[in-house]
Amino acid sequence: MAERTQKSKQTSDRDATEAPADAPVTSETGEKLKAELDDLLDEIDEVLETNAEEFVKSYVQKGGQ
Amino acid sequence: MAIPKVCGIETEYGILPRGTDPNPITASSLLINSYLAGALGRRVSDIGWDFVNEQPANDARGFFPDEVFAPEVEMHMVNAVLTNGARYYVDHAHPEISIPEVVHALDAVLWDRAAEEIVRSSMRHAQTVLPDGAELVIYKNNSDGKGNSYGCHENYLMDRAIPFARIIHQITPHFVTRQIFCGAGKVGCELPGRNFDEIPFQLSQRADFFEEEVGLETTLKRPIINTRDEPHCDPEKYRRLHVIVGDANMSEVATYLKVGTTAILLAMIEDDALGDEWRLAHPVSAIRAISHDPTLRTQVKMASGVTMSALEIQWGLLERAQKYGKSHGLAVVDETVGHDVLQRWEDTLNALESDPMSLAHQVDWVAKWRLVSGLAERHDLRPGDARLKAIDLQYHDLRPERCLATRVGLERLVDPEDVTAAMTNPPKTTRAYFRGRCLEKYPDEIVAANWDSLVFDIGSDPLRRVPMMEPLRGTADHVASVIDQSATATELLDRLGR
Incomplete structure (x- = not known):
């Protein structure tokens, strides 16, 4: 089973950002999603706060419940 | 016998005042008052909240622990009751909406979405009284990425006769593992003493903030099981299980599964049909370890000594729930909704096991992960780049022109017209x-x-x-x-x- 094979391979790999690229995109749905992603990223590039650094720094909340 | 799982969701929203008084309490009050005056034509002080039965310091374990910081009831803040039965108020420097009591997960989704639209409407109305260039931006998330968290709580009606210890032991495995489908995703790590970039992406907004298995606090040393015993109904017959361990979801499917699966499992606990099989050895370290591993491969130690993954635990809970559905029926969570939840739960676990990315339209952390990893790849961004954290925050931005969650094609479960109606109509x-x-x-x-x-x-x-x-x-x-x-x-x- 592909899923199990990959499981043993990556057990020691703690770098989570590597995982998306490695994640299997085999199903038909997966392929479709991948095709959509480029368009989506174009849009994200457009609406993302222009000064990301400043925005992230300014986003400070008081602790709640 | 299990009793109907009347339930509700309370969400504290993040608030970012821009170009105006930065005080979040002032801003939250302005936001809510703008809605009351602008959308409803109501004066602020028209109908007050009645605090007579608020006892947040009562502990479900039946005692009053010393040296805990019991939540204070803040009686001086804006506090309104809406015609849809919800409460809209300022809590701990955040605007908060508690949806009206509902009888099943689909209604919880409907009034949770209505609450979101009430907040959007509030932002628009606030805009009309703010100076040019100023705005109040609201985020439906649970952390600022700097170690400050605010909650999205669930409440479930339970039979007072059920021993609280049984509830603690039997629902904890679900609260630790359900984040694999209802986690909202987070860029970075907020565990004290750990480097922010050490965990580039994790499943849950909230997991880093849980430090105890059981307790009364909600604002510090947060417990996986909160013992606040404030039933808001007949205390001889009922308790209200106050769940503080969840994330606020942008995905309707995630909210549906979060509430739907939990309601079924709580009914099973009342019928003594769940059992202790999935008891964890160390729930607090398990909830973090599971959140920190989007590959879902992390194994956690069970009380029995064996190790299991979150997915394996979820499969166990689901199979037991499917049996329960057949033997007892699901009338207490609504028969139709209950069986639909079981089916979606199974489909979701299957997808998580075989191809998590196929859930990019259902599961928030997957949808967010796809954006984060996609943009990182496109622009060759390293962990720690502000743009990645900006995506995380902006996923939850409720301004239509900025919200990322509304752009990723999330599956809808409720009709937009019904959502509009639920802004003013009660269940x-x-x-x-x-x-x-x-x-x-x-x-x-x-x-x-x-x-x-x-x-x-x-x-x-x-x-x-x-x-x-x-x-x-x-x-x-x-x-x-x-x-x-x-x-x-x-x-x-x-x-x-x-």
Whole structure:
């Protein structure tokens, strides 16, 4: 089973950002999603706060419940 | 025997005042007052919240622990009751909406979405009173990425007779592992003493903030099982399980699964049909370890000594729930909704096991992960790049022109027209119906309201308190015709008193 094979391979790999690229995109749905992603990223590039650094720094909340 | 799982969701929203007074309490008050005045034409002080039955320091374990910081009831802040039966108020420097009591997960989604739209409407109305260039931006998330968290709580009605220890032991495995489908995703790590970039992406907004297995606090040393014993209904018969361990979801499917699966498992606990099989050795370290591994491969130690992954635990819980559905039926969570939840739960676990990315339209952390990893790849961004954290925050931005969650094609479960109606109309199937209809029809004669009573001032007599100690009384079936026939609150009280 592909899923199990990959499981043993990556057990020691703690770098989570590597995982998306490695994640299997085999199903038909997966392929479709991948095709959509480029368009989506174009849009994200457009609406993302222009000064990301400043925005992230300014986003400070008081602790709640 | 299990009792109906009347439930609700309370969300504290993040608030970012831009170009105006940065005080979040002032900003939250302005936001809510703008909605009350602008959208409802209501004066701020028209109907107050009635604090008479608020006892957040009571502990479900039956004692009053020393040296804990019992939550304070903040009586001076803006605190409104809406005609849809919800409460809209300022809590701990955040705007918060508690949705009306509902009888199943789909209604929870509907009124949770309505709450989101109420906040959007509030932002628009606030804009009209703010100076040019100023705005209040609201985020439906649970952390600022700097170690500050605010909650999205769930509440479930439970039978008081069930030993609390059984609830603690049997629901904890679900609270630790359900994040694999209802985690909202987070860029970075907020564990004290750990480097932010050490965990580039994790499943849950909240997991880093849980430090205890069981406890009364909600703002520090947060426990996986919160013991606040404040039933807001007949305390002899019921308890309200106050769940503080979840994330606020942008995905309707995630909210649906979060509430739906939890309601079923709690009913099973009442029927003693769940068991102790999935008891974890170390729930607090397990909830973090699971959140920190989006590959879902992390194994956690069970009390029995074996190790299991979150997925394996979820499969175990699901199989037991499917059996329960067959043997007991699911009427207490709504038969149709309950069976639909079981089916989606199974489909979701299958997808998580074989191809998590196929859930990019259902599961928030997957949808967010796809954006984060996609943009990182496109621009060759390293962990720690502000743009990645900006995506995380902006996923939850409620401004339509900025919100990322509304752009990723999330599956919708409720009709937008129904959401609009739910902004002003209460559910028909709980006491929220009585509360909401009365507020809508007799606003000038109601002086205070809370979850379990309404207080009327009908002139010369002393104030009249109408108790609502049964969450399933005061429904449309019970009171719609009485309210329809009563032109005034005096007539209503006369009819109810007969």
